[in-house]
Amino acid sequence: MIDKQVKSRGEAVAGVADGATVLVAGFGAVGVADDLLEALHEQGARDLTIVANNAGNGDVGLARLINSGRVRKVICSYPRSGDYSAFLNAYRDKTLELELVPQGTISERMRCHAAGLGGFFSPVSAGTKLAEGKETREIDGKLHVFEKPLKGDIALLRADKADRWGNLTYIKSARNFNPVMAMAADVSVVQVNEMVELGSLDPEAVVTPSIFIDRVVVVGDKA
C-alpha cells in the first residue's frame, strides 16, 4: 500500500545534504512551508542554495536559516519583501550570493526542468542588465534570452489537503509556486493541514497529482 505520510517534520526533511538546492515555495508569507523550514533548521544541512520568490521574513523559516549562516546562495526575484533584515545583513557582509531572476523566469525555469526540456528562449530581460552574459537569439524579429532549466534536490511545499498517495489541493493564493516546485525537485515534501481518505479529493480539483510528491506531513490542529 502506498502511504507517503511521515509522522514528523523531522522525517519529512531527512537526508538533505550539505550543498543541496532547496526549492522554497511561497509568495510573501503566503503558502510557505514554515514547519518544514524550521525542521530543516533543526536538521542541520549547510551551504544551501535556496530558490524562492522572496528571501525570508523576520527571524523564522528561511530568514532563520540565513541568520544561522546555513545559506550560501539565494536565487530569487525580490529579496526586498517584508522584514528582510536577515538577507540584507548577509548580503552586506558578502556571506551570501544573490542570483536575481525575473519572477516568471524562475517559475518557468523550474517548469522547464520538470518537463524534461533543456532550456528556453524568453523575451523577458532581453537587453537589460539581467541578461548580461546570456546567449541571445532573435526570434521573429524579437530579441530573446536563453534560460536554463532549474532543479531542486528537495522542494519544501505547503498545501491544504493530501491523500496517502500525495494528491494535493491548495487554498487560494497560497497555491503560488507550490505546484511548479513540486514538479521540479528530486524529492518533494509537503506540509498539509489535513490528510483525507484516498478517493475523497475530487479528481477534477486535485492541483498537484501524486506522481510529484514523495513525503507528506500533517501540521497544525489535525496533526
Next chain:
Amino acid sequence: MSPSYKPLTREQMAWRAAQDLPEGAFVNLGIGIPTLAASYVPAGREVIFHSENGILGLGPKPEPGMEDENLIDAGKNYTTLVTGGVFMHHADAFLMIRGGHLDISLLGAFEVSEAGDLANWTTEDPSFPPGVGGAMDLAVGAKAIRVIMDHTDKKGNPRILRHCTLPLTAAGCVKRIYTNLAVIDITAQGLFVVEMVDGMTLEKLQSLTEPQLQLSESYQPLALPAAMAA
C-alpha cells in the same frame, strides 16, 4: 509664483488610466498608483484583473475583519476574489503575462524614453540588494503596456527622456503614459500629447519633458468629473 495649472493627484491619475480599460479586458495593475485604478473602472464595465501571484479576478481590499490569510495581491496586501475569479499557479500566472494573453499591463515607472523604453525596477542604490520581482515579465507580452507616473522627479527634472538613465526593465514597450500633467502616446512618429490638465500649455509641458512633443490631432483637455475634481 504658483503655477496656473493643477497637477493631478495619485487618485486622479489612476481614474484617468481606468477610463481607458475597455469592457471585457484582462488587466494587470502594477504595485503603487496603478493598483488604485481598479477603484475607478466606470460603472457597468466588466474588467478582469490579474495578479502575478496566481489570481484572475482580483477584487477590492477586504472589509476590516474580513481579511483572509491565504489571499494576498502582488503587493502582499490582503485582497479579495470577485465572483467568477479563479486561482492558478505561478508558471501559469506568468504564462498569461508573458504570452500575450493580457490586454493591458499598467505599470509604475521611474523613467520612460521616447522610444518607449521603460526603467522601473532599480535605482541602483548600492546599499540595498536589487529586486526585480515581476517587473520585467510585466513589461513584455501584454497587448498594451501603459505607464502611470509623475511627469517629473521631486526636483522637477523630466522623467520622460530621450534615453533612460536608469537600467532598463524592457526596451520599446511603453505605448501610453499617464502623468500628473498629461496623457502622452508614444508612436513611431514621436510623442503625441493626447490630453493636458487644465491650464497647462504645450510650451510649459515641453519644458518639463526632454524629447520633442507634438499635439495629437485628437487632442482634448483632460476633464475630470465633478466627483474626482475636488
